[in-house]
Amino acid sequence: MQFAHLADTHMGYRQYGLTERENDFFEVFDQAIEEIIRERPDFVIHSGDLFEYSRPPTRALLTAQKGILKLKEANIPIYAIAGNHDVVMRKNALPPQILYKDFGLKLISPNQPFYTVGDVFIGGAPYASKYHAKQLVERLQTIEKSSLDYGKRILVLHQGIDRYIPYEYEIKIGDVPQNFNYCAFGHIHERVVDDFGEGKLAYPGSTEIWRSNEVEGYRKNGKGFYLVDISGDMPEIENIDLKLPREFIKETIRYSELQDELNRIKEYTNSLQRKPILMVTVEGGNFNRSEVYETLNQSLSETCLAVRSNYRPTAIKEDENPFEKGKEALDIKKMIEHNLKDFNSEKVTELGTGLLKELSDGDFKAAETIAHNFYEDLYDH
Known part of the structure; x- marks a missing residue:
């Protein structure tokens, strides 16, 4: 069977x-x-x-x-x-x-x-x-x-x-x-x-x-x-x-080679039957994000259905770090857990960290579900 x-x-x-x-x-x-x-x-x-x-x-x-x-x-x-x-x-x-x-x-x-x-x-x-x-x-x-x-x-x-x-x-x-x-x-x-x-x-x-x-x-x-x-x-x-209707393309390119890389990507996306979704990360160098964003969209909007961009400029050197040495980088999840500990409730903490994740991902439906389930359970008891 x-x-x-x-x-x-x-x-x-x-x-x-x-x-x-x-x-x-x-x-x-x-x-x-x-x-x-x-x-x-x-x-x-x-x-x-x-x-x-x-x-x-x-x-x-x-x-x-x-x-x-x-x-x-x-x-x-x-x-x-x-x-x-x-x-x-x-x-x-x-x-x-x-x-x-x-x-x-x-x-x-x-x-x-x-x-x-x-x-x-x-x-x-x-x-x-x-x-x-x-x-x-x-x-x-x-x-x-x-x-x-x-x-x-x-x-x-x-x-x-x-x-x-x-x-x-x-x-x-x-x-x-x-x-x-x-x-x-x-x-x-x-x-x-x-x-x-x-x-x-x-x-x-x-x-x-x-x-x-x-x-x-x-x-x-x-x-x-x-x-x-x-x-x-x-x-x-x-x-x-199943054959998906369009491609999802992920690229990481160096800012110093931005124009050459954009030309390469444009040539490939132009050859596709359907416009793809492009997720591109620009890294290295010191650059203005808004200017790079405009460049990406002006270059690729005709051949891509959507351009989702991310940026990783040159990292700050350790001796230039504005935070004290030896301390962990800011962890929002840990901060929420710390600030909610006075409620003495694991469910309240789960509510806070769950909403953080879903809202960060842009999943408002999942965030709504988490909040609704929390209050429904609260009133049931």
Whole structure:
């Protein structure tokens, strides 16, 4: 028996405010659906973050509907959970995936924690914040007990685990039940496959480059989904790669060679069918950042969809350092932890450092989620 496992399609995301990037996410989703139908698996699992927002734009809703209908016409059922981006921050609210109940999507939720296909058990839970980890662990124990009488067992979750993201996890690896043949996770955007318990634990990663720090992982492991065969004693997992609509280019150039490097980059980007996203770091020398910014954009705006720039001028020599020798450089995270210690609350500290990270990355949705979860948990108690 085979199934396709994908996650983190984030439809509706207008990266850098660009309509072209929003279209790229739609295009990759359509491509994933076509590839799945070509592979003819028995079913599909989507492990959360189908959409970028809990109230998706109309085109995102229609694109999802079109893809799910294609699967239904091909007699390929799809099982899905809500990720942190899909979750509506209101008690008893329903995620947007519920709209496709009549189109063949089977939503795994607290009210319907598992489904069965013959001797195959498919169970799981929607995203739970770190503040609700205890309730999630209790729910997983119940799901584990329900799965014991089935020959093949699949767990579906959208969570960060301490093994893979030590400072941003919601649950610990020891909280994940070990009796499942395949743990189909979402949330981490890099591909991960590990031996775990009686089978495998896997993240298929995002289907598009959602943040610039995913570029290296994409170059190394690709983007797409998994085709999983659970017929044998141990699952066999095949990478199905998707072709991304445009390139993400990362360059580091010396200020002293700025014009020559810009000419080289322009020549390459001009040869591409679609304008790429360029992330460029200018280093070395003493230069005016605003002038370099203007030069970059004037030179490359015609051949690049977006130019994201970073600057590393010549470092200050140690004897010119305005801070006292022997002292650590300013660490904003440590400063926040220090200033919040008087609250005598680990949750308050997590709130402060969590907001710092997400706001620094420009992820206002994630920051809103962290704040909402904190106050919801506060009032629950």
